[in-house]
Amino acid sequence: MYQHPTVSFMGFQLCSHAPFSIPIHHKFQLSISRDFRRTRVPKPRGMQQEEEPKPSGKVRVPHVLTVAGSDSGAGAGIQADLKACAARGVYCSTVITAVTAQNTVGVQGVNVLNEDFVREQLNSVLSDMRPDVVKTGMLPSPGIVKVLCESLQEFQVRALVVDPVMVSTSGDVLAGPLILASFREELLPLADIVTPNLREASTLLGGLPMETVADMRSAAKSIHDIGPRHVLVKGGDLLASADAVDVLFDGKEFYEFRSTRIKTLNTHGTGCTLASSIAAELARGSSVLSAIKIAKRYVESALDYSKDILIGGGRQGPFDHLMQLKNNALSLRVGRPFDPSDFLLYAVTDTAMNKKWGRSMGDAVKAAIEGGATIVQLREKDAETQDFLEAAKTCVEICRSHGVPLLINDRIDIALACGADGVHVGQSDMPARVARSILGPDKIIGVSCKTPEQAEKAWTDGADYIGCGGVYPTNTKENNITVGLDGLKTVCLESKLPVVAIGGIGISNAKPVMELGVPNLKGVAVVSALFDRESVSTEAQNLLRVIVDATKAVK
Ligand SMILES: Cc1ncc(COP(=O)(O)OP(=O)(O)O)c(N)n1
Numbered sequence: 385m386y387q388h389p390t391v392s393f394m395g396f397q398l399c400s401h402a403p404f405s406i407p408i409h410h411k412f413q414l415s416i417s418r419d420f421r422r423t424r425v426p427k428p429r430g431m432q433q434e435e436e437p438k439p440s441g442k443v444r445v446p447h448v449l450t451v452a453g454s455d456s457g458a459g460a461g462i463q464a465d466l467k468a469c470a471a472r473g474v475y476c477s478t479v480i481t482a483v484t485a486q487n488t489v490g491v492q493g494v495n496v497l498n499e500d501f502v503r504e505q506l507n508s509v510l511s512d513m514r515p516d517v518v519k520t521g522m523l524p525s526p527g528i529v530k531v532l533c534e535s536l537q538e539f540q541v542r543a544l545v546v547d548p549v550m551v552s553t554s555g556d557v558l559a560g561p562l563i564l565a566s567f568r569e570e571l572l573p574l575a576d577i578v579t580p581n582l583r584e585a586s587t588l589l590g591g592l593p594m595e596t597v598a599d600m601r602s603a604a605k606s607i608h609d610i611g612p613r614h615v616l617v618k619g620g621d622l623l624a625s626a627d628a629v630d631v632l633f634d635g636k637e638f639y640e641f642r643s644t645r646i647k648t649l650n651t652h653g654t655g656c657t658l659a660s661s662i663a664a665e666l667a668r669g670s671s672v673l674s675a676i677k678i679a680k681r682y683v684e685s686a687l688d689y690s691k692d693i694l695i696g697g698g699r700q701g702p703f704d705h706l707m708q709l710k711n712n713a714l715s716l717r718v719g720r721p722f723d724p725s726d727f728l729l730y731a732v733t734d735t736a737m738n739k740k741w742g743r744s745m746g747d748a749v750k751a752a753i754e755g756g757a758t759i760v761q762l763r764e765k766d767a768e769t770q771d772f773l774e775a776a777k778t779c780v781e782i783c784r785s786h787g788v789p790l791l792i793n794d795r796i797d798i799a800l801a802c803g804a805d806g807v808h809v810g811q812s813d814m815p816a817r818v819a820r821s822i823l824g825p826d827k828i829i830g831v832s833c834k835t836p837e838q839a840e841k842a843w844t845d846g847a848d849y850i851g852c853g854g855v856y857p858t859n860t861k862e863n864n865i866t867v868g869l870d871g872l873k874t875v876c877l878e879s880k881l882p883v884v885a886i887g888g889i890g891i892s893n894a895k896p897v898m899e900l901g902v903p904n905l906k907g908v909a910v911v912s913a914l915f916d917r918e919s920v921s922t923e924a925q926n927l928l929r930v931i932v933d934a935t936k937a938v939k
Pocket residue numbers: 730732761763793794808809810811812813830831832850851852861884886909
């Protein structure tokens with residue numbers, strides 16, 4: 385018997401061109417029996433994948449297949465699932481069930497995919513790529529639910545996470561009443577975990593009121609009776625509770641997860657993200673309980689991180705799954721890309737000198753920039769970590785407001801925590817290659833080099849510049865080997881990276897350094913010539929004049 389039903393979503397007439405009711409496969413009849421619990425599809429958990437021989441030298445990566453709708457605004461749906469899995473280090477393949485036109489205002493249109501084509505996508509992925517976990521989101525027609533359940537019978541996976549999407553966070557209906565029966569009778573009995581919000585839990589239970597944590601508990605129990613192994617009722621919308629409370633029921637015990645509400649409107653896609661993060665953790669081998677804990681922690685961090693980002697003009701914005709947008713926006717505030725001319729006058733701070741002259745780190749940095757310093761490095765050998773971080777944050781603001789890059793000496797952790805533009809490392813510090821892998825492609829990394837070999841390694845390790853010295857003897861750095869002007873010239877001639885000269889340089893001897901006239905030499909880095917003086921800004925002004933004049937003279 386074939387029917388061509390027309391389903392209405394928010395006033396849109398949606399027609400699945402494929403039949404909703406298909407001849408029932410013999411195997412499938414078992415799983416739609418009324419006694420959901422006894423007829424659960426047997427799952428030999430993890431057996432299939434683990435028994436298969438792996439080609440030698442290859443690493444199997446955890447893999448989630450998401451079966452969901454596309455969100456053109458990319459805050460929810462397939463796009464959220466992809467980003468969440470990527471953020472959690474899990475591969476994510478996709479079967480698209482519907483394409484929605486939506487943004488931060490709401491859902492403007494829905495186009496449901498033909499269920500035969502959904503089946504084709506499922507076959508393609510499940511037959512070849514063998515996902516560990518399947519996560520479902522928007523399943524907009526009973527036919528699609530049926531196709532999915534059949535595929536899950538044919539291709540077994542370790543776990544099924546069902547996010548029973550029915551209404552979008554903007555209040556638009558994404559799966560109509562016809563789906564309810566399919567969810568209850570076909571999909572939920574197969575699920576390892578189902579993650580309804582309050583409205584979805586209430587709908588699944590025929591409109592049960594959901595006003596208290598006690599209501600959530602009783603809903604979790606009733607939904608568990610439908611067949612899923614675990615039920616997580618999400619209480620984010622619970623008005624009666626100051627905290628956000630989620631309730632998990634595993635058939636025996638209740639667990640409550642409480643967290644402080646994050647004040648943000650950027651919450652579009654939190655449901656999809658939580659479910660796909662749970663799926664990702666299950667794919668990595670976590671138990672359901674710890675998968676929920678980790679997934680919740682991840683979502684909370686992403687929401688907190690994104691609470692002030694602005695995308696779209698609607699009521700509810702997306703958040704930043706990869707927690708990168710804010711950092712990028714901050715580093716873009718420098719206003720221009722980093723350039724070797726930034727090295728002309730490189731000011732390097734010193735804890736003891738600031739103390740001696742009664743200056744805060746921020747005051748010292750401000751004065752150096754006012755005098756013309758083109759780049760700043762915080763080299764705080766004696767500062768306590770907390771004090772260093774607080775002062776570094778202040779210096780980041782000062783430098784940003786002047787468009788001057790700020791680097792941190794030695795301390796990658798401080799650089800990350802304060803949002804600095806990069807780091808400077810020496811031969812016995814964190815290797816530049818490791819620093820690059822931690823800091824990513826954008827941050828500036830400098831390496832101290834005394835020889836052409838070290839300069840070559842800095843280049844291959846992904847550094848952006850090298851510091852070469854000591855050009856002259858210095859009291860600022862103990863036991864420092866002096867390479868002299870000759871040593872500096874040799875390194876500059878061999879280096880593939882821009883070079884900044886350092887060590888004992890001041891107004892009286894900066895001229896011969898810049899007059900070496902080697903193209904790679906871009907400037908001088910100084911500590912005591914600026915910071916062990918009464919007026920940092922005056923010294924910076926005078927030194928900059930010497931450097932600029934000497935540079936002009938050799939051109
Ligand atoms: C620009 C610049 N060049 C060299 C150094 C020295 O770094 P390193 O060799 O790691 O020694 P410390 O400064 O950490 O004592 C530098 N800081 N800046």
